[in-house]
Amino acid sequence: MPKSIGILTSGGDCPGLNAAIRGVGKAAHSKFNMRVIGFRDGFRGLMENRTMTLDPAALSGILTVGGTILGTSRDKPQKMQIGGKEIDATDAIIATYEKHHLDALVCLGGGGTQKNALHLKQQGLNIITLPKTIDNDIFNTDVCFGFDTALGIATEAIDRLHSTAHSHHRIVVVEIMGHRAGWMALGAGVAGGADVILIPEIPYRVEKIAEAIRERSRGGSPFSIVAVAEGAVSKSDADALQVIEQRKAKASSKTDKKQAKAALAKWEQGHSGNTWRLAKQLEEMTGLESRVTILGYVQRGGTPSAADRLLATRLGTACADLINDGVFGVMVASRGQGTAPVPLGQVAGRRKTVPLDHGWIKAARLVGTTLGD
């Protein structure tokens, strides 16, 4: 009896998802004679039993295509929104798994997906995951697919912003994706030669940034590129956030938890528009006109780079191999040019932020880039 496997993509899309689906599917079909079923729109499609045939014909011609042919969503098995209510859909998901007599379910996703996958593994399902996100912040893998493509897009944007900032003697503040980790802003900032790079791992002081920009002007360069991660925070905002997070961690009663959650939501609301606020502050403090460019979803769209296709194919095919060997409850991580199965418990709920002694940070400082601290 051939094995049956399901595949779904969950969380934000990214370039390389189709290459990964193809990698898993082609190896599963051609090498291991498995039956492959796709589930649409992440865990919601799994709950609703919405499927897509992933036969060799469906897997053909998708290597270079951006997004995911399966569709995606940010729905969580335990907190599914149905009819305006939050429902635990775990049982319905297990029912779909059993209905198709699945031997394994492959979940392609980011940090949230790894947590959801661990939950399903704990319910007794054979789960295996792949690490995808342009944020590159999944724990215990060298790298995530989607990151290289997005990094290239953000770097090209910085290149283009340079010439217009230079011509108009302006500050251009460019916002790059990454709420909790600064891999993209840092990588693109270094590769694109940004004058200032701000990442969540290094809270900034706006006075330091303004001083660096004024110094550049005095030196004959009255323009600057400020690459700011979505989640970059000023020192005072970071201190306030730390207090809230400590409160949240200590909260034991339902009321305490609710209050801490509300405080966090309020903080996040106050933080939105941070990039615009920063640009205005810098304009006032330096006397240089400033402009904002928010790269947004352009970073997640389009054709995957060669590096992402290679990575997704490497991880996807290794995944089929592991399923064939009966290895479950793991994420297929990238290790150098190879792969390694990592138990989901060592991935879920953790985040890979940029270490403060990382080579990119050292290099940025050595070429004179201001990191705002």
Ligand code: F6P
């Ligand atoms: O996939 C990660 C990410 O790209 C973050 O960098 C970004 O903040 C987030 O997704 C936004 O995605 P969405 O609006 O689809 O939830």
